[in-house]
Amino acid sequence: MTPFGRFQLIKKLATGGMAEVFLARQPMGGGTDGRHVVIKRILPHLSGDPAYVKMFQNEARLAAQFSHPNIAHIFEYGEEAGTWFIAMEFIHGEDLGRLMRQAWATQQWVATPLSLRIVASACEGLHYAHQRSVVHRDISPQNILISFDGSVKVVDFGIARVGTDASSASTSGGIKGKFAYLAPEQAASGPLDARTDVFALGLVLYELLTGVRPLKRDSDMATLMAAAECVIEPPSVAVEMSGELDEIVMRALAKSPADRYPDARAFHAAIEGYLTQKQLVASSVQLSELMHTLFAARLAEESVAGAPLPVEVEVDAPTPTQRERPATSTAPRTPKRRPARASRTTTGGMPEAPPRSAVPLKSKDRSWAAPAPPSPSHLPEKKAAGSGLLFAFIVIAAIGGTGWWFWTQERFTGHPIRVSIDTTPPTQVRVVPADPGQQERSLGRTPVTNVNAMREDLIVLVNEDQCIRFEVRFPLEDPTTYKRIDKAFEKGKVKLAVTGGGKGLSATCHGRSLGAVPGTLTLYEGTPPILVSGEGLAAPVPVSVTVVPKTTQNATVEIP
Secondary structure, eight states, rough: OOTTTTEEEEEEEEEEEEEEEEEEEEOOEEEEESSSSEEEEEOOGGTTOHHHHHHHHHHHHHHTTTOOOTTTTTTEEEETTTEEEEEEEEEOOEEEEHHHHHHHHHHHHHHHHHHHHHHHOOOOOOHHHHTEEEOOOOGGGGGGEEEETSEEEEETTTTTGGGGGGBBTTTTSSOOOOOGGGOHHHTTTTBBBBHHHHHHHHHHHHHHHHHTTTTOOHHHHHHHHHHOOOOOHHHHSSSHHHHHTTHHHHHHTOSSGSSSSSHHHHHHHHHHHHHHHHOOOOOOHHHHHHHHHHHHHHHHHHHHHHHHOOEEOOOOOOOOOTTSSSOOOOOOOOOOOOSSSSSOOOOTTTEEOTTTTTOOOOSSSTTTTTTOOOTTTTTTOOOOOOOOHHHHHHHHHHHGGGGSSSOOOOOOOOOOOEOOOOOOOOOEEEEEEESTTTEEEEEESSSSEEEEEEEOOEEEEEEEETTEEEEEEOTTTOOOEEEEEEEOOOOOEOOOOEEEEEEEEEEEEEEEEEESSSSSEEEESOOEEEEEEEEOOOSOOEOOBBBBSSSEEEEEEEOO
């Protein structure tokens, strides 16, 4: 543990564009019981920037005023050793984005009643904030947390604004918020109100029901323009599902704020009315059961460790994006019927959802499991497998994963750790020991669970078909003994130039053609093993480049 004022920092949970987040323990005394808390503190290099400090202080002041069961509670905020921090409630659970990824990765869906319950609970928290003239401005699955006891919490009021100050533009003229969840007025830098958050929450419900993010495009600028245009098909058109919820969803997603629900409470009432009319049961009990089933492996690890083991992730904090970025095509994507089995490829960090028309896994006695979606009469009924298969699969993976790699030989580092790894797309995992006397080891294909490693070992993730090579190394000074890599690879571009001779040059990766050289290659992030070959070259020429997500890197191939 690392001391921070009167708190003890246990492990880093996330790093964003403005702040870093830690799991911490608050010492006993002063009315506390040594509880776990979350410490969010501004990044060191931004602590001297008045604009970011003001934004951070604004979040703290706003959130500290709230006391609602559907908003994460702020215990205190202040400055410690020149660093501003917020101490907040630790939510023992996962964010909604991770919940969806976990369900889809196992060929499941969150049941429609539970999807509605999650959004309805978020509506309650948002309405409470709206009543205090606070507009969140950054509603997305990542900012809705689901605890293992089934509660729903809205978090991260980092870019929220009060009353007439609630516009989407920063002082630099950029747009704040995640582009795929922007309301049209937010994309156009217009005035915002409670209906802006209603729109974003409508997009979250749309994604829960269909697996589709209707505004997401291949670039930030194209996504921003799609948000401004707001051409969205009803859920039943985007995928094969009943149209019973189209009216509820599409009213939340109306382009004009005047055509939407007037506030989050009205959206909540529409959802509750549907649940009552259909006599659907969706409570925190069923939501808790869903969480315990989907994340059984994590809970099993925590039981062994005797402490919470939240996943450490890198997050993209909302930062101003300037309008000078080049525009790309904004044509709406053609609706796609999902394949028979979900692909693990990723679009914007999310795996592709399984087919919505297929019946997900369900159980005779568990109402959390997703039932068959109401289908048009011409669609055949499909029989579902038991949800017990999912539980058995997770437990077997958790137990069997420990056998991938275990050895007790003490090495020169002398600092063993346990590692769980999951990636999208799947990768082969290799470990290159820091000790030169040890041999490289293979852990097999992701996911791998609870395997042994040593600090300073190099963990290499490889997918030859997708030209992925990504390296992770845990520093020796890091005190945490459990590590989790949960990586959704994103794409970037590499612009290859040529100096020297050679004709008919082309780039390959593991024998697969990537395109002509010179030219621009689209690749997954990391350090891909690219080779350039062509007429007149005695041997292929390697290209050393690091691909960064959503950017274009320049590389020069020197031909001998």
